[in-house]
Amino acid sequence: MRIHTGERPYQCNYCDKSFSNNYSLTVHLKIHTGEKPEKSYQCNKCDKAFAYSSNFNRHMRIHTKEKPYKCSQCDKAFTVSTCLVRHMRTHTGEKPYQCNQCDKAFSDKRTIMNHMSIHTGERPYQCSYCDKSFSNNSCLKVHLKIHTGEKPEKSYQCSKCDKAFAYSNNFNRHMRIHTRETPYTCSQCDKAFTDATCLVRHMRTHTGEKQYQCNQCDKAFSHKETLKNHMNKGHN
16 A cells, blocks of 8 residues: 555665665665675576565566556556656645745655755756756756767757757746746745746855855855856956
């Protein structure tokens, strides 16, 4: 039943992960203890091997295309139970992950972690080709294609104009131009923005944070663009 309820009562005492059964917790704990069990489950379709039958069975579904976890509300099916749990929230509207900085709530942990970077300004995913950094790995992957030259198919077509996009996040951001939607709301004043980066920059007007430090003098700036202008005019 925990597949449907999303209940995960088995809590790791080393980190914030939790699990629906004790076996999964036991497996997870070995990451922290450093114990490396023998990988005795060998895939006969590829060269991967696994220490636990649950991971092996999950992997085999990549080859068999089996999707045993079926939604009771629509015709979607999934290879793993956690995907079904997340999907069910699209039907129930459940948003169990509440932001402790604002009133927004989210249906899955990954989304709230991305959202929290709006408040913290944290951008831990660093491009290895340039100095850009990102709040989540998916944005970094999109950015890296600029350097690698890879040009993905633009499958997201705007119905309001002739623009098309390769990634759903860029498409969604663009659509807000047409809808005038500003979902990123400041918790300190009544301003709202179409994308998260604008909110991050705006929040610095409240916090006074100036994270961009000039390496030639003692001046610091809240925006990277302002620092660049300073470097061009003041030190060149």
